[in-house]
Amino acid sequence: MRTLHSAELLLPGPGSAPVPDGAVLVEGDRIAALGPFTELAESHPHARARRWPGLLTPGLLVRGADELLERTYYPDDPYEVTELGADPISGEAALEELKMTEARWGNSARRGTQKLLARGVVAVTGRFTVPAVRTAVVRSGLTILPPAASGPTPPSLDPLAGRETAGQAFYGVLEPGAPARFAVFAVADETALLERGATTCVATVISGRLLHRRR
Known part of the structure; x- marks a missing residue:
């Protein structure tokens, strides 16, 4: 079963340009494709569609x-x-x-x-x-x-705490063939995500499975 997750802005990760009205196509536990929602929806008409508000990024x-x-x-x-x-x-x-x-x-x-x-x-x-x-x-x-070197702040449930950019908390990048592991936040962009924090999360996907959802 293929699932198409889309949001108002897709941020694949460092080195990749943001995609307005972007989407990630998930097949099994992997990312099959990503790009503009309209293009992926047209080329994969039978995929289950999940439309999310806000920003879709790599998981934290x-x-x-x-x-x-x-x-x-x-x-x-x-x-x-x-x-x-x-x-x-x-x-x-x-x-x-x-x-x-x-x-x-x-x-x-x-x-x-x-x-x-x-x-x-x-x-x-x-x-x-x-x-x-x-x-x-x-x-x-x-x-x-494995344990990592201590950060600038004590460990926090919010991985964005103490970060200079939201991207510093991203784990991996979103690209075809990569694990389907990402999150969606009810914010407009990366700057707003850093300002408002990770409690704005509305969905978390790991291995293609929707493990958290808040609407």
């Missing part, structure tokens, strides 16, 4: 995900919010009070990976030492990369 990369998922606890909403609040919990003393177990870390990591997917993240760096956490990350579909 988060560094230091081991700190975000193994040293940060995400309360279970709504069951723990009254007692713990809705904000992520970190810090050795606070986590010690929670009496964390591996199973609880795994459940927290699942909630954390959902937050990453909801921000257009497709890949993370880090060394995961808690088996349940690593399992949660693998099952989420996120690509795991």
